[in-house]
Amino acid sequence: MTLILRTARKDDIPLLVKSRLDFLEALGNEVESTDRPLAAQQIESFLSDHLERDIFAWIALDNKTLMAVGFLHMIEVMWQPMAPNGRYGRIINILTWPPYRHQGLARAIMLELISKAGELDLAYIELDASPEGQPLYESLGFVLTHVNHPPMRLQLK
Secondary structure (H helix, E strand, O other), X not given: OOEEEEEOOHHHHHHHHHHHHHHHHHOOOOOOOOOHHHHHHHHHHHHHHHEOOOEEEEEEEEOOEEEEEEEEEEEEOXXXXXXXXOEEEEEXXXXXXXXXXXXXXXXXXXXXXXXXXXXXXXXXXXXXXXXXXXXXXXXXXXXXXXXXXXXXXXXOO
């Protein structure tokens, strides 16, 4: 195995599209085969516009096989006490494919994402933890937050 851990580039977008679709399926969000081409096209378009601007990704490769991936989304907001500089980060799509789990790849990617958040001077980083990922995130300093104002959603489409 030849491990390569690096930032994702524009020419990696096809791999990143696959990773997003695999991530959604790993969470139990089956993408119907009829929806897959449109979903892939939207993800590709989004990443073409945002990668290396406000979306940053790291990938772990064994030659050309994607082993693990993670994204940091920089979010700009109006002033708020938790983000007085108007920027915070959200970790999305941390995924290690099953044959490569328990080898430290998710940790290595998370450390890169945390470092990038520091370079971007983000006020904080948040994420949604799966039960499997929570011990890793806690070992990196993430803490559970208690919601004072529970999230709500109005589904429009």
